[in-house]
Amino acid sequence: MKATLDHVGIAVTDLQAALAFYHDALGLDIEPGEEVATQRVRAHFVPVGAASLELLEATAPDSPLAKFVDKRGPGLHHITLLVDDLAAALGQLQARGVRLVDEQPRPGAEGALVAFIHPSSAHGVLVELKEAVATRTARVASPSSLPVANRSLSHDTKDAKEQVVEKGVRIGIIGGSGLYEMAELTDREEKAIATPFGEPSGPYVIGTLRGRRVAFLARHGVGHKLLPSEINFRANIYGFKVLGVEHLFSASAVGSLKEQYKPLDIVVPDQFYDRTKGRISTFFGRGLVAHVAFAHPVCATLSRIAAGAAKAVGATVHQGGTYVNMEGPQFSTLAESKLYRSWGFDVIGMTNLQEAKLAREAEICYATLALVTDYDCWHPDHDSVTVEIIIGNLLHNATTARQAIAEAIVRVNGERTCACKDALATAIITRPEDVPAQVKMELDPIVGKYMK
Numbered sequence: 022m023k024a025t026l027d028h029v030g031i032a033v034t035d036l037q038a039a040l041a042f043y044h045d046a047l048g049l050d051i052e053p054g055e056e057v058a059t060q061r062v063r064a065h066f067v068p069v070g071a072a073s074l075e076l077l078e079a080t081a082p083d084s085p086l087a088k089f090v091d092k093r094g095p096g097l098h099h100i101t102l103l104v105d106d107l108a109a110a111l112g113q114l115q116a117r118g119v120r121l122v123d124e125q126p127r128p129g130a131e132g133a134l135v136a137f138i139h140p141s142s143a144h145g146v147l148v149e150l151k152e153a154v155a156t157r158t159a160r161v162a163s164p165s166s167l168p169v170a171n172r173s174l175s176h177d178t179k180d181a182k183e184q185v186v187e188k189g190v191r192i193g194i195i196g197g198s199g200l201y202e203m204a205e206l207t208d209r210e211e212k213a214i215a216t217p218f219g220e221p222s223g224p225y226v227i228g229t230l231r232g233r234r235v236a237f238l239a240r241h242g243v244g245h246k247l248l249p250s251e252i253n254f255r256a257n258i259y260g261f262k263v264l265g266v267e268h269l270f271s272a273s274a275v276g277s278l279k280e281q282y283k284p285l286d287i288v289v290p291d292q293f294y295d296r297t298k299g300r301i302s303t304f305f306g307r308g309l310v311a312h313v314a315f316a317h318p319v320c321a322t323l324s325r326i327a328a329g330a331a332k333a334v335g336a337t338v339h340q341g342g343t344y345v346n347m348e349g350p351q352f353s354t355l356a357e358s359k360l361y362r363s364w365g366f367d368v369i370g371m372t373n374l375q376e377a378k379l380a381r382e383a384e385i386c387y388a389t390l391a392l393v394t395d396y397d398c399w400h401p402d403h404d405s406v407t408v409e410i411i412i413g414n415l416l417h418n419a420t421t422a423r424q425a426i427a428e429a430i431v432r433v434n435g436e437r438t439c440a441c442k443d444a445l446a447t448a449i450i451t452r453p454e455d456v457p458a459q460v461k462m463e464l465d466p467i468v469g470k471y472m473k
């Protein structure tokens with residue numbers, strides 16, 4: 022068994038003082054911190070050569086780390102070794118009579134597989150084995166100058182899961198923060214990703230749902246704090262790309278422009294019409310010109326999966342239709358609503374078009390579940406709709422969206438065959454040698470494979 026040191030975890034009781042020691046006294050660089058709510062710890066990585074120190078401070082008295090410190094005091098908490106084949110390594114260790122906390126690999130952070138060796142067999146040290154992931158997501162994909170806080174923090178020694186879980190996060194979901202409030206989502210962690218375009222709407226909530234690793238993002242931020250026009254669409258999609266997401270499901274509330282799309286129905290649009298004003302909707306520019314095809318703005322394959330899943334959970338689903346993306350935040354005037362109807366458009370919302378554009382540029386498949394909350398103002402019943410009815414519809418739709426998403430992710434299988442995965446293959450106009458180095462570096466997760 023060949024193993025290399027990934028990092029050494031050190032439990033501290035005063036993180037700021039510990040950071041000051043490593044930074045001021047030892048002259049080491051400190052990476053941005055990360056708070057992992059599920060573990061109730063705050064962590065900072067301090068790179069030392071090829072490996073790192075991980076300074077860990079408990080954020081709550083009932084945190085496993087706090088209990089560790091109570092019992093054993095601050096100091097060495099664990100070491101993490103990287104191995105090529107974790108299952109084989111565990112087999113070898115078992116054959117040698119080594120006591121394991123996890124007899125099978127289980128998913129840890131970043132979709133990596135991990136397993137722990139019991140301290141009683143490792144001379145008092147908790148040893149985490151981690152299988153090296155080919156795409157170590159942000160740490161590899163982004164230059165080190167970008168503050169990406171995404172390191173593994175998988176110290177809990179819970180029982181190994183029987184379920185076979187795929188390694189990487191290939192499926193993303195963007196929608197309301199209520200979407201990931203489901204008991205089925207296990208092994209949760211929050212990951213904050215800083216991007217060259219600023220902060221995404223919030224941390225990505227990564228967890229295991231029906232055997233798949235999935236990443237959720239609350240589009241309007243936790244607590245719904247961002248207007249549609251305030252959303253950093255580029256950062257949101259870039260973050261999904263850095264995580265390795267290939268399939269992105271969107272769920273969002275829309276108004277209906279047609280009688281037949283009743284409140285609580287779901288429309289899976291296949292077209293968009295842009296009524297936004299000056300929103301940034303491209304990763305390109307600054308010396309790198311690219312024009313992706315956008316005649317068919319959503320992924321047909323993923324849209325079929327989304328529609329099929331929504332039907333399977335009992336929703337009334339309309340496949341196809343045009344989503345008018347208005348600027349907001351005000352709803353439409355009667356004149357606008359009537360105009361959109363006269364043009365044959367189907368539903369109206371405020372957010373999905375920018376996501377679809379950026380997902381296409383990032384070669385991510387994108388599909389929308391547009392959940393009808395009410396009729397737009399053209400409808401004679403519009404004025405008689407009460408706040409209670411609208412809130413009731415929103416809650417009902419949130420439940421439907423959670424069920425449909427859970428159903429949809431198990432239907433995403435195999436390698437992609439759609440055109441989305443090669444959207445940039447013929448789109449980049451600027452010659453690689455003419456692209457400014459800074460732009461190449463910033464867009465490496467998206468264009469890196471075309472810039473060799």
Ligand SMILES: [Zn+2]
Pocket residue numbers: 320321322323385386387437439440441442
């Ligand atoms: Zn696709």
